[in-house]
Amino acid sequence: MVPWTCPVCRAALGPYGLDAVQEAHCPSCRASLRGQVFAAWWTPEKIESKLDRALEGEAVCFFHPSNRAALACDACGRFICTICDLPVGARHLCPVCLSKGLGKEKLPEIIPRRFLWARTGLAFGILPIICLVWPMWVISGGTAVILAIISWWRPVSLVRGRQRWAAILAIVLGILQIAGWFGFILLISYSKNNSGK
Known part of the structure; x- marks a missing residue:
């Protein structure tokens, strides 16, 4: 990540050196600065996945064995999780069935190309x-x-x-x-x- 720099002297500024309400000064050249920096910019947080992890004895996703199955593919019957669920019209397809349907153009709901x-x-x-x-x-x-x-x-x-x-x-x-x-x-x-x- 590129650190914030002073527009006058190009000195690196700390993460909380700028404030939108009151003016701050560059520690090197004492130039007057004003801005707003969000805390997430300087401290990236690890985003936890909100997937349903499968418990012992539950149906699991065909493609992600650690994820709980949400439903079955309407074309092949494989159990799929919420990541793999691809709704096409009123149907729910897995990625493999969707790619097969696109290749053979058997899915009228999806138009892979249009005539210009x-x-x-x-x-x-x-x-x-x-x-x-x-x-x-x-x-x-x-x-x-x-x-x-x-x-x-x-x-x-x-x-x-x-x-x-x-x-x-x-x-x-x-x-x-x-x-x-x-x-x-x-x-x-x-x-x-x-x-x-």
Whole structure:
């Protein structure tokens, strides 16, 4: 732990040298100091675990043999303690059953990953422009707009949150692609009409 130091002379201060009510002075430079230090900062206490320890003859946790079993896993029937109890909806699962359920995606209550509609729409909006694949602009532009609109009503990413900027940018780029394609068609039809005169 880094000790408190005086902001003026950098001398180490004692644990109770600061008080929020009255001013204190640095023992080295006599600078005026005011602050509040909690006693727990200087004297870390050992936190005792509040687990139910199993007595002789009681059911114990499958994963923690010294802990009293609180209930049984709804999937496999193993006895589990309060640490291992993982409530999923109305069910109580042990860590092994939860990981098996996540791996096989058999737990509809838990969504391990979400499709990022706005980011995919943004990819459809940017990639054809960067790669200059202009014949695909109508398809990719429309797809970008549709995916961005879908993203407004879909659940948000648990990690990134709602990314409205990506959806807005995807809509703008998609509309620009569609407008560019129709502008190209109008330019061709206009040039054919003028070349025939």
